[in-house]
Amino acid sequence: xxxxxxxLPTLKENPSEAQIVSHRLMLRAGMIRQQAAGIYSxxxxxxxxxxxxxxxxxxxxxRFGCQEILMPTIQPADLWRESGRxxxxxxxxxxxxxxxxxxxxxxxxxxxxxxDIFRSSVKSYKQLPQLLYHIQWKFRDEVRPRFGVMRGRExxxxxxxxxxxxxxxxxxxxxxxxxxYLSTFARLGLKAVPVKADxxxxxxxxxHEFQILxxxxxxxxxxxxxxxELDTEARQLGPDDxxxxxxxxxxxxxxxxxxMHDAASCPVPAAxxxxxxxxxxxxxxxxxxxxxxxxxxTVAGPDGTPRPVEMGSYGIGVSRLAGAIIEASHDDAGIIxxxxxxxxxxxxxxxxxxxxxxxxxxxxxxQRFHNAGLDPxxxxxxxxxxxxxxxxxxxxxxxxxxxxxxxxxxxxxxxxRRATGxxxxxxxxxxxxxxxx
Numbered sequence: 001x002x003x004x005x006x007x008l009p010t011l012k013e014n015p016s017e018a019q020i021v022s023h024r025l026m027l028r029a030g031m032i033r034q035q036a037a038g039i040y041s042x043x044x045x046x047x048x049x050x051x052x053x054x055x056x057x058x059x060x061x062x063r064f065g066c067q068e069i070l071m072p073t074i075q076p077a078d079l080w081r082e083s084g085r086x087x088x089x090x091x092x093x094x095x096x097x098x099x100x101x102x103x104x105x106x107x108x109x110x111x112x113x114x115x116d117i118f119r120s121s122v123k124s125y126k127q128l129p130q131l132l133y134h135i136q137w138k139f140r141d142e143v144r145p146r147f148g149v150m151r152g153r154e155x156x157x158x159x160x161x162x163x164x165x166x167x168x169x170x171x172x173x174x175x176x177x178x179x180x181y182l183s184t185f186a187r188l189g190l191k192a193v194p195v196k197a198d199x200x201x202x203x204x205x206x207x208h209e210f211q212i213l214x215x216x217x218x219x220x221x222x223x224x225x226x227x228x229e230l231d232t233e234a235r236q237l238g239p240d241d242x243x244x245x246x247x248x249x250x251x252x253x254x255x256x257x258x259x260m261h262d263a264a265s266c267p268v269p270a271a272x273x274x275x276x277x278x279x280x281x282x283x284x285x286x287x288x289x290x291x292x293x294x295x296x297x298t299v300a301g302p303d304g305t306p307r308p309v310e311m312g313s314y315g316i317g318v319s320r321l322a323g324a325i326i327e328a329s330h331d332d333a334g335i336i337x338x339x340x341x342x343x344x345x346x347x348x349x350x351x352x353x354x355x356x357x358x359x360x361x362x363x364x365x366x367q368r369f370h371n372a373g374l375d376p377x378x379x380x381x382x383x384x385x386x387x388x389x390x391x392x393x394x395x396x397x398x399x400x401x402x403x404x405x406x407x408x409x410x411x412x413x414x415x416x417r418r419a420t421g422x423x424x425x426x427x428x429x430x431x432x433x434x435x436x437x
Contacts, residue, residue, distance in 0.1 A: 001344070001375075001376070001377050001378065002380050003378060003379040003380060003381055004380050004381050006045075007030075007043065008043075008395070010028060010391055010395070011027060013028075014028065015027045018148065019147060020216065020327070021216050021326065021330055022148060022322075022327045023147055023148030023149075023150070023323070025330060025334060025335050025394070026322070028334075028394060029045060029334065029394050029396070030043055030045055030395075031046030032148065032149065037145050037153065038142055038151070038152040038154065039152065039154045040149060040152060045395060048343035049341055049342075049343050050156065050318065050319060052340065052342070053318055053321050053325075053341050054156070054158075054318050056184060056187050056188055056340055056341065057158045057184055057316055057318060058158075060183055060184040060187065061133050063180070063183075063238065063239075064131075064176045064177070064179070064180040064238070065239045066131040066132065066133045066160055067130075067131065067133070068132075068133055068134060068135075069132050069133070069134050071110050071113050071114065071134050071136060073107055074105070074106060074107070075104065075106075075110075076102065076103070076104060077095070077104060077105055078103070079113060079116055079295075083112050083115075083290075083291050083294055083295055089108070091141060091143070092140040092141050092143075093108055093140070094106040094108075094139050094141050106139040107136075107138060107139070108138055109159060109313070109315075110134070110136075110159055110161070111161065111291050112291065112295070114132060114161045115161075115291045115292060116295065118130065118132075118161075118297055118309070119292075119297035119298075122299060122309075123300060124299055125165040125299050125301050127299070128169070128299065128309070129163060129165075129169060129172075129173055130162070131160065131162050131173060131176070132161050132163075134158070135157070135318060136159070137154060137155070137156055138154070138155055138156075138159075139153060140153060140155075148323055149320060149322060150218075150279075150320055150323040150324070150327075152319070155317060156317075156319040157315055157316065157317055157319075158315065158316040158318055159314065160177065160313065160315075161311060161313050161314070162311060162312040163292075163309045163310075163311055164309060164311075165299065165301060165307070165309065166310060167288070167310060169310070170288070170310035171286070173312060174206065174284065175243040175244055175246075175247045176243060177284050177314040178194065178247050178250075178284060179234055179237050179246060181194075181210050181282050181284065182210075182235075182250075183231075183235045183237070185210065185212060185231070185281070185282070186231035186232070186234060188325065188338060188340055188341060189325070189339070189341075190212040190213075190325065190338075191212060191228055191231065191328075192210045192212050192231070192282075193210070193211045193213065193221060193227055193228070193255050193276075194208045194209070194210055194251070194255065195208060195210075195211055195255045195256060195278075196251075197209040197257075197283065206285070206286040206287075207283065207284065207285045207286070208251075208283070209257075209283045209284075210280070210281055210282035210283070211255075211257070211279060211281075212279050212281050212324055213276045213277065213278055213328065214278070214324065214328035215277055215327075216277065217276070217278045217327065218278075218279055219258055219277070220257070220258040220275065220277060221255060221258070221276055221277070222254070222255070222258075222261045222266065222268075222274070222275055222276075223254070223255050223273070223274045223275075223276055224253040224254040224255065224268045224272075224273065225274050227250065227253045233246070234246070254266060254268045257278070279324045279327060279328075280317075281320055281321050281324050282315060282316045283315050284312065284313075284314040284315075285312055285313050285314070286310075286311075287311060287312065288310050289308035289310060289311070290311070292308040292310075293308040297309055297311075322341075325337070325341060329419075330396070333390070333393035333394065334394035334395065334396050335394065336396050336418055337396045337397065342396070342398050343377075344376060344377040344397050345369070345374040345376065345397070345399065345435070346374055346375075346398070346399040346400070347376070347379065347392045347397040347399070347400045348365060348366055348377065348379065349388050349392060349401065349403065350378070350379060350380055351385050351388070351402060351405070352405050353380055353381065353382050354382070355405055355408075357405065357408045358403055358405060358408045361403050361413075361428065362378065362380070362403045362408075364428075365403070365413070365428065365431060365432075366378045368432050369432060372432045374432070379391075379392070393418070396418060397418060398417070399415065399417060399435050400415070400416040400418065401413050401414070401415055401416075401435075402414040402416070407425070411427055412427055412428065413425070413431050415431065415435070
């Protein structure tokens with residue numbers, strides 16, 4: 001993509017309404033624009049990041065045996081009345097009526113709807129387990145939406161649901177998602193800590209939230225440092241491995257949010273315990289028959305007797321992750337995208353558009369990047385060099401390749417790694433291989 005043709009409405013100054021780093025940088029980098037309180041349009045740069053995050057989440061769900069579906073945003077209120085949650089959920093639920101005067105709602109979550117889908121089709125324990133997920137927009141009418149996409153009213157979420165015949169098999173499903181989440185966040189370039197959590201309005205009696213570590217995190221977490229060394233191992237595990245042993249080892253290591261931490265009873269010596277800031281980006285729940293029993297989601301067991309299925313639900317805030325990654329990866333100049341979710345792989349900067357040699361070299365590299373399967377953003381604008389460098393740093397692409405008159409004449413380009421700031425000169429023929437490597 002040529003930057004002269006790309007819709008990228010960047011801002012030079014920090015917007016006054018933005019209180020945290022990710023909100024400021026997402027607005028300044030032209031990723032989002034607010035349409036109403038807690039409701040945002042995703043502009044081309046931001047939408048590219050959102051789709052990259054979504055794809056990583058999808059690939060990890062698929063790898064662990066989940067099947068993707070797509071449920072609607074609007075749900076009939078009668079399903080929620082069956083579960084007993086319609087009147088209990090509170091003002092966060094947006095309640096509406098259709099033209100036939102039927103009570104409807106904009107879904108804040110999907111336990112009821114997926115249970116209805118399941119009960120209409122699955123009748124025997126032989127059809128279990130079932131692991132279903134979708135990636136869909138949700139709406140929760142937050143009383144104080146703030147911090148940009150970190151706490152908006154409309155947000156993109158991956159929510160998954162497991163259906164099993166008994167507790168032991170339900171725990172196996174829970175373990176799959178537990179490991180899947182650690183692997184997902186590691187692929188996104190994040191350090192994630194699983195913390196035992198309250199189940200909240202979802203219900204149930206087993207729950208973990210996943211906190212990614214960032215200096216600007218919203219809550220304080222206390223962590224056994226050994227927990228921070230398990231992400232590589234999680235990425236190497238698959239659904240057929242002994243996940244129970246791994247999960248037991250992980251949950252046996254200490255991690256607690258501020259309100260749950262008791263220094264007197266903490267098993268980790270104070271000198272070894274790490275105190276970090278965290279941002280919640282995922283939450284998993286096991287809640288048994290909380291929804292299946294009242295909604296009649298039963299299957300015939302091995303003895304032929306109908307029994308309610310055991311269920312769990314598993315959420316990842318996809319749009320929230322875009323902000324959380326920025327909170328964890330930025331500097332004073334702007335965003336530093338991990339390679340897996342960067343909107344473009346490389347920023348190609350032509351310092352002297354109109355110069356025949358610079359134009360020819362830049363165009364040749366631009367084509368070479370495409371041929372190698374890389375996605376470049378080519379700054380071909382007639383702008384000052386300082387403005388070009390500042391904008392590339394702001395939007396945070398992993399690599400910058402600079403073509404100037406001297407380098408073009410000598411057959412070299414300057415390469416900069418955004419995360420470290422390291423700069424080197426390379427022959428033009430070596431540039432693509434360096435970035436691919």
